[in-house]
Amino acid sequence: MHKVTDLKVHYYGTPVVLISSRNPDGTANIAPMSSAWWLGQACMLGLGNSSQTAANLLREGGCVLNLAPSTLVDAVDRLAMTTGTPDVPPGKAAQGYRHEPDKFGVAGLTAQPSDLVGAPRIAECPIQLECEVVAAHPFGMPEPRATAFHVLIRRAHVEESLIIPGTAYVDPIGWDPLIMKFCEFFGGGDNVHPSRLAEGWNMPHQLPQPA
Numbered sequence: 001m002h003k004v005t006d007l008k009v010h011y012y013g014t015p016v017v018l019i020s021s022r023n024p025d026g027t028a029n030i031a032p033m034s035s036a037w038w039l040g041q042a043c044m045l046g047l048g049n050s051s052q053t054a055a056n057l058l059r060e061g062g063c064v065l066n067l068a069p070s071t072l073v074d075a076v077d078r079l080a081m082t083t084g085t086p087d088v089p090p091g092k093a094a095q096g097y098r099h100e101p102d103k104f105g106v107a108g109l110t111a112q113p114s115d116l117v118g119a120p121r122i123a124e125c126p127i128q129l130e131c132e133v134v135a136a137h138p139f140g141m142p143e144p145r146a147t148a149f150h151v152l153i154r155r156a157h158v159e160e161s162l163i164i165p166g167t168a169y170v171d172p173i174g175w176d177p178l179i180m181k182f183c184e185f186f187g188g189g190d191n192v193h194p195s196r197l198a199e200g201w202n203m204p205h206q207l208p209q210p211a
């Protein structure tokens with residue numbers, strides 16, 4: 001039996017990507033996000049226009065997509081509700097966001113130089129994709145409040161133990177992505193950590209139960 005309902009949120013479960021980009025002053029920014037989908041060597045990224053990362057991508061034309069394993073959930077959660085934008089936009093301030101100029105420091109992550117783009121890679125992420133921004137499409141109704149960034153993967157760095165030997169494929173058994181599902185965090189199918197994002201969104205949720 002199905003029930004007709006005005007669903008508030010359509011986040012059915014997608015991997016968490018940590019986008020590293022470069023701020024106007026040359027410092028590094030990190031944004032956790034999960035509205036990303038992949039086709040061949042291209043990726044589409046859905047980013048709110050009020051994020052510092054959207055401005056950085058438009059200005060710099062490059063970024064690194066660092067795929068977060070489920071073991072990095074604590075670092076990802078520490079980045080939640082932070083922005084690299086010095087003047088926190090009112091909508092974000094109302095949700096409880098704060099300005100954080102040192103995203104690597106607050107998350108306890110390590111910057112690693114990239115080969116092709118200005119933004120650093122995140123050493124703790126076993127899959128790091130250096131990308132070029134090739135198009136930016138405003139979207140949203142009634143007025144566009146987000147941008148779909150079309151990026152091309154120019155160089156992939158993958159932790160050796162995750163590559164199927166003798167191939168250029170990731171081992172799907174070894175790779176355990178951190179999944180954001182309805183603002184909560186899952187790894188290996190299990191709810192792995194309480195989520196600040198879910199709190200900020202006032203999501204009705206149950207905390208992970210101790211095993």
Ligand SMILES: Cc1cc2nc3c(=O)[nH]c(=O)nc-3n(C[C@H](O)[C@H](O)[C@H](O)COP(=O)(O)O)c2cc1C
Nearest residue numbers: 031032033034035047048051052053080083084197
């Ligand atoms: C797990 C998680 C997933 C998120 N997914 C997205 C997303 O897909 N798109 C988006 O615009 N913001 C997303 N956010 C919110 C951004 O992280 C937020 O806008 C942040 O301010 C971006 O940082 P910046 O302003 O320094 O770029 C997500 C946050 C978390 C914690």
